[in-house]
Amino acid sequence: xxxxxxxxxxxxxxxxxxxxxxxxxxxxxxxxxxxxxxxxxxxxxxxxxxxxxxxxxxxxxxxxxxxxxxxxxxxxxxxxxxxxxxxxxxxxxxxxxxxxxxxxxxxxxxxxxxxxxxxxxxxxxxxxxxxxxxxxxxxxxxxxxxxxxxxxxxxxxxxxxxxxxxxxxxxxxxxxxxxxxxxxxxxxxxxxxxxxxxxxxxxxxxxxxxxxxxxxxxxxxxxxxxxxxxxxxxxxxxxxxxxxxxxxxxxxxxxxxxxxxxxxxxxxxxxxxxxxxxxxxxxxxxxxxxxxxxxxxxxxxxxxxxxxxxxxxxxxxxxxxxxxxxxxxxxxxxxxxxxxxxxxxxxxxxxxxxxxxxxxxxxxxxxxxxxxxxxxx
Amino acid sequence: xxxxxxxxxxxxxxxxxxxxxxxxxxxxxxxxxxxxxxxxxxxxxxxxxxxxxxxxxxxxxxxxxxxxxxxxxxxxxxxxxxxxxxxxxxxxxxxxxxxxxxxxxxxxxxxxxxxxxxxxxxxxxxxxxxxxxxxxxxxxxxxxxxxxxxxxxxxxxxxxxxxxxxxxxxxxxxxxxxxxxxxxxxxxxxxxxxxxxxxxxxxxxxxxxxxxxxxxxxxxxxxxxxxxxxxxxxxxxxxxxxxxxxxxxxxxxxxxxxxxxxxxxxxxxxxxxxxxxxxxxxxxxxxxxxxxxxxxxxxxxxxxxxxxxxxxxxxxxxxxxxxxxxxxxxxxxxxxxxxxxxxxxxxxxxxxxxxxxxxxxxxxxxxxxxxxxxxxx
Numbered sequence: 001x002x003x004x005x006x007x008x009x010x011x012x013x014x015x016x017x018x019x020x021x022x023x024x025x026x027x028x029x030x031x032x033x034x035x036x037x038x039x040x041x042x043x044x045x046x047x048x049x050x051x052x053x054x055x056x057x058x059x060x061x062x063x064x065x066x067x068x069x070x071x072x073x074x075x076x077x078x079x080x081x082x083x084x085x086x087x088x089x090x091x092x093x094x095x096x097x098x099x100x101x102x103x104x105x106x107x108x109x110x111x112x113x114x115x116x117x118x119x120x121x122x123x124x125x126x127x128x129x130x131x132x133x134x135x136x137x138x139x140x141x142x143x144x145x146x147x148x149x150x151x152x153x154x155x156x157x158x159x160x161x162x163x164x165x166x167x168x169x170x171x172x173x174x175x176x177x178x179x180x181x182x183x184x185x186x187x188x189x190x191x192x193x194x195x196x197x198x199x200x201x202x203x204x205x206x207x208x209x210x211x212x213x214x215x216x217x218x219x220x221x222x223x224x225x226x227x228x229x230x231x232x233x234x235x236x237x238x239x240x241x242x243x244x245x246x247x248x249x250x251x252x253x254x255x256x257x258x259x260x261x262x263x264x265x266x267x268x269x270x271x272x273x274x275x276x277x278x279x280x281x282x283x284x285x286x287x288x289x290x291x292x293x294x295x296x297x298x299x300x301x302x303x304x305x306x307x308x309x310x311x312x313x314x315x316x317x318x319x320x321x322x323x324x325x326x327x328x329x330x331x332x333x334x335x336x337x338x339x340x341x342x343x344x345x346x347x348x349x350x351x352x353x354x355x356x357x358x359x360x361x362x363x364x365x366x367x368x369x370x371x372x373x374x375x376x377x
Numbered sequence: 378x379x380x381x382x383x384x385x386x387x388x389x390x391x392x393x394x395x396x397x398x399x400x401x402x403x404x405x406x407x408x409x410x411x412x413x414x415x416x417x418x419x420x421x422x423x424x425x426x427x428x429x430x431x432x433x434x435x436x437x438x439x440x441x442x443x444x445x446x447x448x449x450x451x452x453x454x455x456x457x458x459x460x461x462x463x464x465x466x467x468x469x470x471x472x473x474x475x476x477x478x479x480x481x482x483x484x485x486x487x488x489x490x491x492x493x494x495x496x497x498x499x500x501x502x503x504x505x506x507x508x509x510x511x512x513x514x515x516x517x518x519x520x521x522x523x524x525x526x527x528x529x530x531x532x533x534x535x536x537x538x539x540x541x542x543x544x545x546x547x548x549x550x551x552x553x554x555x556x557x558x559x560x561x562x563x564x565x566x567x568x569x570x571x572x573x574x575x576x577x578x579x580x581x582x583x584x585x586x587x588x589x590x591x592x593x594x595x596x597x598x599x600x601x602x603x604x605x606x607x608x609x610x611x612x613x614x615x616x617x618x619x620x621x622x623x624x625x626x627x628x629x630x631x632x633x634x635x636x637x638x639x640x641x642x643x644x645x646x647x648x649x650x651x652x653x654x655x656x657x658x659x660x661x662x663x664x665x666x667x668x669x670x671x672x673x674x675x676x677x678x679x680x681x682x683x684x685x686x687x688x689x690x691x692x693x694x695x696x697x698x699x700x701x702x703x704x705x706x707x708x709x710x711x712x713x714x715x716x717x718x719x720x721x722x723x724x725x726x727x728x729x730x731x732x733x734x735x736x737x738x739x740x741x742x743x744x745x746x747x748x749x750x751x752x753x754x
Contacts, residue, residue: 116626180612180633181605187634188596190627192569195589201626212572219565220597228558228704235557236676237664249493249578250567250654254661256557257564277627284631287614299613324701327605 002206004270005032005099006056008064009092012136014101014129021128022285024119028108031129032092032099033057034064036075037083039139046139047081047374048166049090050130050151050158053279054271056098059090073363080363080371081146089137093154094129095121095279097272103202104272115202121278123150123286127157131165142166143377146370148359149173149326150279153286156334159310160291168314168377169338170370172359173323175330176303176337177287182325185224186280192216193273202274214268217276219260227322227355231256307337315345316373318366320358322351346373379583381647382409382476383433385441386469389513391478391506398505399662401496405485408506409469409476410434411441413452414460416516423516424458424751425543426467427507427535429526430656431648433475436467450740457740457748458523466514470531471506472498472656474649480579481649492579498655500527500663504534508542519543520754523747525736526550526703527656530663533711536687537668545691545754546715547747549736550700552707553680553714554664559702562601563657569593570650579651591645594653596637604699604732608633684714692722693750695743697735699728723750 009032017025034057039046049059049071060075060083061068075081075088095118097104103118110117134142145166147155152174159166175182193199196213204210235256239245246252252261289302292309315338319331328349335347350365352358359366386409394402411434416423426436426448437452437460438445452458452465472495474481480495487494511519522543524532529551536543552559570576573590581587615632616622623629629638666679669686692715696708705726712724727742729735736743 177614179605180608180614180631181600181603183614183631184596184600184608184633184637187629187631187637188593188600191596192593194625194627195593216565216569216572216593219561219568223558223561223565226558228556228701231557231561237554237557237560248571250571250658252564254557254560254564256561260561260564281627324605 002272003097003099003104004056006058006065006067008062009034009057009099011099012133014132018129020119021122021124022120026101026119029094029101031094031101031133033133034059034062034090036060036062036088037086039087043139044141044143045085045087046134046137046142047086047088048130048134048142048145049075049081049088050145050147050154051090051093052149052151053093053276053283056096057090057092059088070360074367074370080367081374086143086374089133091130091133093150093279094126095275095282097275100129102272103274103278115274118274118278121282123153123282124157124161126154126282127161130154131158131162134165144168144170144374146170147172147174149356150283152326152334153283156288156307156310157286157291159312160288160306163311167312169312169316170373171315171317171331171334172366173319173326173331173356174317174334175326176307176334177289178284179327179330183284185220185325186284189217189220190277190280192220193277199273204273209269210273211268214271214273214276215264218264218267222260222263224325225355225357227324227353229322230353230355233353235259303333304337304340307334308340310338310341310343312338312341312343312345314377315343316348316369317345318348318350318359318369320350320352320355320362322353323356323358325356379649380474380476380481381433383435383442383444385439386411386434386476388476389510391509395506397496398499398501399497403478403496406471406478408471408478408510410510411436411439411467413437413439413465414463416464420516421518421520422462422464423511423514423519424463424465425507425511425519425522426452426458426465427522427524427528427531428467428470429528430470430653430660433473434467434469436465447737451744451747457744458751463520463751466510468507468510470527470656471503472652472659474652477506479649480651480655492651495651495655498659500530500659501534501538503531503659504538507531508535508539511542521545521547521751523547524549524551526733527660529703529711530660533665533684533687534663534668536689537665537683540688544689546689546693547750548692548694548708548711549743550696550703550708550733551694551711552703553684553711554666555661556704556707560661562597562702563661566594566597567654567657569597570654576650581650586646587650588645591648591650591653592641595641595644599637599640601702602732602734604701604730606699607730607732610730612636680710681714681717684711685717687715687718687720689715689718689720689722691754692720693725693746694722695725695727695736695746697729697732697739698726699730700733700735702733
């Protein structure tokens with residue numbers, strides 16, 4: 001039951017109690033964030049980065065924390081998100097275990113971690129928390145909100161529920177609603193954790209930890225975040241040296257299996273399993289169509305209508321052609337929906353081989369795309 | 378530890394001992410098979426169906442077993458594989474638990490099931506067994522061998538190692554080698570079974586059975602056998618009625634989760650877990666490039682060379698555009714390789730939304746494709 005709070009994090013208290021969309025409320029909740037650059041006197045150069053499921057608020061190195069951040073290549077002086085021009089804010093998601101309140105945080109009512117007593121978490125709750133961060137920093141209107149993956153969902157919910165909160169938006173590998181294929185994969189990841197006897201309905205500790213379940217969940221994630229195409233070129237059919245292969249029956253033998261194992265081992269003790277379950281489920285529940293003014297029987301139409309309620313000057317939806325988790329059609333839907341709402345909105349499919357994770361690694365493609373859009377603002 | 382042998386199965390004994398490619402040998406092994414139609418006096422109308430991982434030999438209803446078979450729409454009088462014309466043979470895979478010898482069979486040396494004492498199984502062993510079935514039935518040359526999925530791998534190995542055994546070949550959603558993405562998915566499925574304490578290194582029984590592990594493995598299979606596109610149309614974001622939803626924390630809530638659960642529950646007690654592990658691993662190991670006369674350092678070239686050693690008059694490689702497990706490029710590679718070997722070989726990508734499993738359900742597309750090829754022979 002550990003939180004993983006990067007040094008140099010700052011915090012903003014949420015209103016207390018903070019009501020949650022699906023019921024219940026949180027007392028004394030807070031959101032971790034970092035900033036880079038300087039807010040202009042007119043307060044018109046603020047850019048908010050809304051993250052995917054696992055990152056913390058440390059998107060890039062800063063004076064307070066010189067360690068490279070998870071989007072180091074994208075955020076900094078002269079970089080695509082240029083901190084010489086923009087006052088950049090990155091907040092850690094509500095429900096996460098990296099500084100913001102979530103299932104791993106202490107419940108002030110009991111002095112113990114919330115665990116499964118944390119209220120049900122929705123994307124809209126994360127959006128409300130992010131909007132509060134913006135207001136608490138004294139920013140009336142963001143110049144741009146950039147949302148990646150789950151952060152793309154949170155961004156859309158924030159824009160829909162807080163008219164005028166931003167002038168522009170970049171949605172990267174995001175979605176206006178969860179698709180059944182993605183729900184199925186996430187459901188299976190959660191099942192792997194829930195099946196681990198050490199999960200114990202959320203009552204694990206460091207000595208009794210759902211290590212196997214988390215490892216399985218993470219491996220499924222890594223498989224679905226990437227793409228067959230990339231792995232073929234990267235691993236082919238290379239086998240492990242005999243000293244690295246696994247003697248267990250049906251144990252590791254191919255390089256790709258070892259890669260997965262390494263990725264999973266690095267993750268399992270660095271992310272709280274209950275947080276993972278909450279954030280994962282929040283994505284399944286998300287459908288911007290729930291926000292459209294008049295729901296019809298047609299789910300597609302609802303989603304489009306939900307998007308069209310959003311008012312932006314300019315928007316860009318970027319996706320990777322090889323993404324199977326948030327497939328390209330979802331970014332096209334976002335661009336078309338935002339355009340229907342009056343935005344000058346473009347859809348940009350990038351032929352990255354790296355699947356859903358491309359925005360975290362394919363800076364040759366994502367860098368110029370983001371830079372070009374921001375330069376045009 | 379159960380075998381699931383369809384009524385009406387017939388058996389052919391393999392040579393005893395039957396040597397296995399990766400070492401060891403099996404004594405008293407047999408292959409289950411069924412046939413439909415009549416072998417012509419010239420013995421030139423035999424067609425062998427080589428199955429994927431899970432099917433038995435009961436491809437279609439017969440006098441001995443009137444139950445519909447797993448490829449009922451494709452095999453029968455007047456159907457795409459027309460039993461009025463062809464003498465159709467379908468054999469159960471070596472290593473399976475559906476009549477052919479495998480880990481669930483009795484080891485004559487001990488009187489107990491083999492479990493993990495069954496020798497390591499390779500695709501080539503399955504190919505040798507299938508070739509023996511053909512010879513034992515008195516057939517010098519097959520008119521055609523039709524291999525699906527894993528059966529596509531077995532067919533290629535059989536063709537490469539038994540020159541002249543067939544005049545024509547249809548490879549459906551098959552592959553000449555395993556790709557790392559597919560290896561990763563299968564590795565994770567095996568890990569789910571191995572992590573289940575009830576698996577117990579293969580020493581389970583009906584009362585202590587790796588039910589959870591098998592359920593996870595099967596769900597991963599179902600997810601990767603199908604495609605995002607199909608599921609979007611089929612399930613959308615439909616939720617379960619409250620009486621069908623699951624009260625457990627993070628339990629089932631969406632229709633797609635219930636569909637997966639139902640599929641998995643039907644499978645777990647109908648397939649032997651050890652057999653599953655053996656057959657799954659055999660696919661990872663397969664690379665037809667191993668059979669090419671002079672191996673170079675270039676794995677792609679090796680695979681092509683392996684394919685080009687096969688002599689056929691005519692061939693067809695069919696794939697589904699939405700298959701992520703045996704992606705289309707692999708069927709293209711087969712057609713090009715067989716063409717390099719002198720065959721009149723065509724590649725036919727079909728825009729089925731059903732992914733890898735399309736050949737089991739999309740008869741509107743796969744039926745005419747198979748029929749058209751067989752009519753041309």
